[in-house]
Amino acid sequence: MTVRFSVLDLAPVVSGSTSGQALRNTLDLARHAERLGYHRYWLAEHHAMPGIASSATAVLIGQVAAATSTMRVGSGGIMLPNHAPMVVAEQFGTLEALYPGRIDLGLGRAPGTDQATALALRRSPDALSVDDFPQQVIELRDYFGAGSKVTPAAGNEPPIWLLGSSGYSARLAGLLGLPFAFAHHFSAENTEPALALYRDSFRPGALDEPYTMIGVSVTAAATDERARELAAPQALSFLRLRQGRPGPLPTPEETAAHPYTPLERQMIDARLGDQVLGAPETVRAQMDALIERTGVDEVMVMTQVFDHADRLRSYDILADLYKEDFAATAG
DSSP: OOOOEEEOOOOOOOOOOOHHHHHHHHHHHHHHHHHHHHHHEEEEOSSSOOOOOOOSHOOOOOOOHHHHHSSEEEEEEEEEGGGGGGHHHHHHHHHHSSSSTTTEEEEOOSSSSSSHHHHHHSSSGGOOTTTTHHHHHHHHHHHSSSTTTTTTTTOOOOOOOEEEESSSHHHHHHHHOOOEETTTTTGGHHHHHHHHHHHHHSHHHHHHHOOOEEEEEEEOOOSSSHHHHHHHHHHHHHHHHTTOOOOSBHHHHHHHHHHOOOOHHHHHHHHHHHHHESSSHHHHHHHHHHHHHHOSSSSEEEOOOOOOHHHHHHHHHHHHHHHHHHHHTTT
């Protein structure tokens, strides 16, 4: 089956560097991905994390859209409970008006941060519940409608996606007839159940038929051993996040010198085991198997490695492996 390939970017800040350099790397990667033929480029919303510079997601989307010309650009995603739906409608209505036909609005219901930061964003403990997420989605969509007085949202609705790492948003996306993106890179064990729930729940709405995408961590290199070396720093970074110690993406040297406990080594191995990584032939085999197993229409690739050149090269390898798919889905 032919699938589309896209890019998910968190604008990673690496040890010894700056947020400014991370954002410049994002613009460089976006231009590179467009030249290679990747279909869309999404930015993720996270807050108060020293290793992620994409917190002002709508601002960065505008910069990426301005730096490219054909590729779709959007959010993967906007964490809707953090924002007033009207403000999101104004932001993405503006983006759609400036770059018509190129903007995507992916929505999530998680805070994308810790509870204290979520409170700072939402300004009230009463706003910390995600139970009203379906109503927020409906309210947001209404602001884009023809009868809306919210300018420039009215008449400038970009395609809206629901994002998830469990069954909740999968079912809601199906009931609303929206496209659905699942965070396989974050919750691999839930991927197939969530996709099945989405397809079973689907009712025609914005779409006539279901459309599925999964986010996948991919590290491609010349050899399997080199790919695992490149992927190790982001696995350590994830481990530190789970331990409540988020920080910049560590250096390869720092990663190799870390005194891993047996439990930490087990967590690292599990993290890397859910990823697609290796030499070109290994990546092709793993990706083919994942696509076959999930039956998805699109794969959104996240590659987080310390050196920017290695990151570009990984996207090069994947594009070359699937050049027939890239050609068949161009445009």
